[in-house]
Amino acid sequence: MKRYLKVAIVGACMAAILILATGCSAPAQDSPSKETTVEFDGGTLSYAQGDLAVKVAGNATTGYEWTSEIEGSSAVAKGDEYVSEEGSKAEVGKGGVHTFRYAAEGSGEATITLKYARSWEASSDDKTVVIKATADNGAFTKAVVE
Numbered sequence: 001m002k003r004y005l006k007v008a009i010v011g012a013c014m015a016a017i018l019i020l021a022t023g024c025s026a027p028a029q030d031s032p033s034k035e036t037t038v039e040f041d042g043g044t045l046s047y048a049q050g051d052l053a054v055k056v057a058g059n060a061t062t063g064y065e066w067t068s069e070i071e072g073s074s075a076v077a078k079g080d081e082y083v084s085e086e087g088s089k090a091e092v093g094k095g096g097v098h099t100f101r102y103a104a105e106g107s108g109e110a111t112i113t114l115k116y117a118r119s120w121e122a123s124s125d126d127k128t129v130v131i132k133a134t135a136d137n138g139a140f141t142k143a144v145v146e
Contacts, residue, residue: 047140059095072110074135104135
């Protein structure tokens, strides 16, 4: 009887040690589903898994508009949208936010260039934002504004 009790106690102790050891394992690496947000002068860049969004301030009523170009095959444009300031209804002189959305494809690097300009003239007010994005198996792993 004492022998069964010793075996049962040893077995329970081993089970407890295994449960504790499992709970004390090293923390998992950052999940690709975690959203990363980077602020830069005039906007924000955020990405999680296969989606990347860039929000930039703009004012479509002045003739300026944001355009997007992509070099590389690891990012594709999903669309863009301009939303004027709340309540402004695109009144002259009122600004807004232009949002560009991209999807990751495959693995590799892409350069996304956003330009803010009037199509009919060059000006010192023109802006350029260059983003270097890295994708791995259809998910963005890194994106930086240069």
